[in-house]
Amino acid sequence: MVKVVTDSTCDIPLEIARQLSITIVPLYIQIGAETYRDGVDLKPDRVYHELVHGQGLPKTSVPSPGDFVTVYNNLAAETDEIISIHLSLGYSGTHDVAKLAQSYIGGKCRVEVVDSNSVSVGLGLIVIAAARAAQEGKNLDQILDIIHQTVSRSRMFGKVDNFAYLFKGKRFRLTRGLILLGKISMALGIKLLGEVYDGGKIRSPMLLIGRTMALNRLRRWAESFPGVKEIAIAYSTVIDEAEMLAERLEPILSREHILITRLGCVTSTYVGPGTLVIALI
Incomplete structure (x- = not known):
């Protein structure tokens, strides 16, 4: 079965991600001297407290290539097809980091990296559509077609x-x-x-x-x-x-x-x- 990967800006509830076997790679947030993983070490309430009462906006950064390589390698033990769907390049360099990680995987697993041209629940709906197609048994090329159709009408x-x-x-x-x-x-x-x-x-x-x-x-x-x-x-x-x-x-x-x-x-x-x-x- 095709495995679906995305990033934490998709804002998909964790229970839905688990049900649909979606792997979420967290972005990073820096507050003061501390760095946190989005949705793992840090929750939104803390962010809003900092926005209202802090000295400045928290800073965000993309996952490292190693973060993606680790995820792709782990999934490659279960599948030979991975699709990795991310927030638009207009917002972040996450897509490019995923592309770089893709080049490290080599021929042991086909990895396709897709720019959703969206973010938050716009990205989330595209990822959910891809994951449902994967669970229905569609292959990677079929899922890519579904994603491109979904992106165009979202x-x-x-x-x-x-x-x-x-x-x-x-x-x-x-x-x-x-x-x-x-x-x-x-x-x-x-x-x-x-x-x-x-x-x-x-x-x-x-x-x-x-x-x-x-x-x-x-x-x-x-x-x-x-x-x-x-x-x-x-x-x-x-x-x-x-x-x-x-x-x-x-x-x-x-x-x-x-x-x-x-x-x-x-x-x-x-x-x-x-x-x-x-x-x-």
């Missing part, structure tokens, strides 16, 4: 309560117009929404006052795409907002196909408290 939208984290984090490609909107949202204390695409670009930005208007806007975005098969919602600090959004989306898709999860440590670092992300395929 969409991701988000709401941030504090634009400062996007601006300071420097992981999103912000235009001058978007920076101006973000500063207005900060000055007025209102929410900034938009579609995240192409590895960190943001389009269709808008300012909305209040939770209800923001959730309704996210619902309307989801409604505008026909044939949605899966939806994932990731929250930073307010799970009630995720549940409320899921209720609004049930006329579009049954609840069993709507996943709610929490943003992980790395993704949380760059979006801050009060953020809500929705991905659909």
Whole structure:
């Protein structure tokens, strides 16, 4: 059976990763003089405490080539086909590190490294689709086709309560117009929404006052795409907002196909408290 590998920015709940035999390679986060593995040694609550009360943003770094080589070698004892799906190059060099590790494996196992062109639950839905295909017995080339189809039709939208984290984090490609909107949202204390695409670009930005208007806007975005098969919602600090959004989306898709999860440590670092992300395929 094909084995599926991804990184910790996928924000897939650990129980789902276990059920689907997904191997997650953690990125690293530095807080002060200490370095932690995302989701292993560090949980999101600590990150949010540092964001609000710390002296500066935590720093993140990619896994080492050795981290990937170890994972690939361990899995090569069970399979001769591995697919490794990662966050977009627009956010991080993780994909390139995985490619480097791939070159060390040689001919003992075929390893394919894929740029998802996404992050968080956008990446997560792509990885889950690949893992389900693997469990159905599809081969590596068939799974690659499924991934490319899924990447092309996936969409991701988000709401941030504090634009400062996007601006300071420097992981999103912000235009001058978007920076101006973000500063207005900060000055007025209102929410900034938009579609995240192409590895960190943001389009269709808008300012909305209040939770209800923001959730309704996210619902309307989801409604505008026909044939949605899966939806994932990731929250930073307010799970009630995720549940409320899921209720609004049930006329579009049954609840069993709507996943709610929490943003992980790395993704949380760059979006801050009060953020809500929705991905659909």
